[in-house]
Every structure is written in structure tokens, then in C-alpha cells.
Amino acid sequence: MRLPQLTACPVCHSVLSERVAACPNCETELTPYYEQHEAARALINQAANAVSRGEMIEAKRLLGDAERMLPSPVEAVEELRTVILLQEHRLEDALRAASALPDDCPGKPRLLDDIAAASERVENAKMHFNLALTAARQGSLADAAYHVEKTLSLAPHLPEPWRLAAKIALKREDFAAAQRYLSRGAELFPRDSYLAPLAAEIKQAK
Numbered sequence: 465m466r467l468p469q470l471t472a473c474p475v476c477h478s479v480l481s482e483r484v485a486a487c488p489n490c491e492t493e494l495t496p497y498y499e500q501h502e503a504a505r506a507l508i509n510q511a512a513n514a515v516s517r518g519e520m521i522e523a524k525r526l527l528g529d530a531e532r533m534l535p536s537p538v539e540a541v542e543e544l545r546t547v548i549l550l551q552e553h554r555l556e557d558a559l560r561a562a563s564a565l566p567d568d569c570p571g572k573p574r575l576l577d578d579i580a581a582a583s584e585r586v587e588n589a590k591m592h593f594n595l596a597l598t599a600a601r602q603g604s605l606a607d608a609a610y611h612v613e614k615t616l617s618l619a620p621h622l623p624e625p626w627r628l629a630a631k632i633a634l635k636r637e638d639f640a641a642a643q644r645y646l647s648r649g650a651e652l653f654p655r656d657s658y659l660a661p662l663a664a665e666i667k668q669a670k
Contacts, residue, residue, distance in 0.1 A: 500561070
């Protein structure tokens, strides 16, 4: 990740080949601008650490603060925003953002590879989910359980497989497993309105 550097005078845009106290061309005092870039770099590094901890809201806030300190778009900010989109499973947005990065951006090839791999996982997850649905409708509950487990291993960020897994376990009268799937689904998707009726159904069946 390339962090922002002050490489030109913000006033006259003369190229700065080294750090100097004042612009050789227009004599603008540059120390405040260097300090501004240093502060922005610190914020970007903090944002990267927040991403590694899974704190995406904090990372977004830090990136916004860094961006407001600098006069033009910053590659490192856009690169980290792309990483956040990928972590949030917003794959189409992530692909657009990664494609817009400069071709010489060091992190661009890996980002594109990671997005392609994530997209493939989601497609495979959807395939197994459909197979699980079909098997469940046909009464092949063991096959349905196998395919829904594959779905969850590939795409645990999708809410529908957790519901289906709980329903399949309920049909198999594996109430403990049904409760585990339901609890995990509620933890991941606390606003999922489908889970409350399912919880009542499991409770009644026990």
C-alpha cells in the first residue's frame, strides 16, 4: 500500500525531489503540509489496523478523516476501501473499486484475485444451497444436510442457509443442531424476521 507523500508544492505545483522547509519556486512554507501528510498517513495506518481487526466502521471513519486532510484522492485510501467492500461481501462494488485503482498499484492484482475467489465461493455456495433445497423437498434429508453444510462453509455471511440448516435439522428431529443453527443465525443476523417463528417451531417440536 502506497501512502501519500508530499511530492509537489500545494501552491505552485512545483515538483519536490526532497523534503525542504519552503518551496524553491514560490517560497511557500511547507512544514504544515508535511505535517498534514504525516497525520494522514498515521490515520491510514490506523484504518488498516482496524480492518485487520474486523472493525470496518472504525476503519471507514479513519479513512474519511485522512481523506479530508488531503487535497486529492489518495490511492491508499481507495485501496483500503476496496478491502472493506470485499470484507463486507459487496463483491460487485469491490470489483468496480479495484478495477479503478491505478494499474501500478501494488495491491491491485491480489485484490482482483481475492475478489474473483470470493465470487467463486459464493457461486459454489448458491449451487449447494439449491441442491440442499431440492434434496429437502424430495425428503432426502441426509443429502440436504450435507449440501447446506457445504453452503455454510463457503458463504456463512448469507442468512438463508442458516434458516434452511435449522429447518433441515428440525425435520431430522435433531433439535440440538436446529437450535445451534438458529442461535448462530440470530447472532449473525439479529434483524432476520424469519428466525423468531422458526425458534417457536423448534421450541414446540421439542
